[in-house]
Amino acid sequence: MKCFVIMPFGNPDLDSKKAHRLELIYSEWIKPTVESIKYDDVHPIQCHRADKILRPEEILSHIVENLVSADLVIADLSGRNANVYYELGVRHAVNNNTILISDNSLMCHSI
Numbered sequence: 460m461k462c463f464v465i466m467p468f469g470n471p472d473l474d475s476k477k478a479h480r481l482e483l484i485y486s487e488w489i490k491p492t493v494e495s496i497k498y499d500d501v502h503p504i505q506c507h508r509a510d511k512i513l514r515p516e517e518i519l520s521h522i523v524e525n526l527v528s529a530d531l532v533i534a535d536l537s538g539r540n541a542n543v544y545y546e547l548g549v550r551h552a553v554n555n556n557t558i559l560i561s562d563n564s565l566m567c568h569s570i
Contacts, residue, residue, distance in 0.1 A: 462504050
């Protein structure tokens with residue numbers, strides 16, 4: 460079983476603290492939690508996100524392919540990221556096995 464995670468990545472050059480926090484959310488919370496689940500009492504769920512592939516020029520096709528083919532998608536809506544919203548819309552157009560999560564401390568507030 461395959462789980463694809465869509466979430467903001469953060470830009471370490473612009474805001475290293477936020478980028479680090481987003482990386483920790485994925486690597487310390489989402490990925491280990493998902494991969495600790497065994498879907499047939501033997502095989503763990505495979506979890507990944509698009510920025511972890513080696514070829515950045517192929518990231519868009521990788522995202523679309525996984526939005527269509529993943530058994531499960533986790534969408535982290537923290538930070539109101541337009542790319543995540545777009546990817547969530549694509550996912551809902553083709554499949555609805557999607558879990559939405561959000562961290563309020565990363566949300567943008569307008570005055």
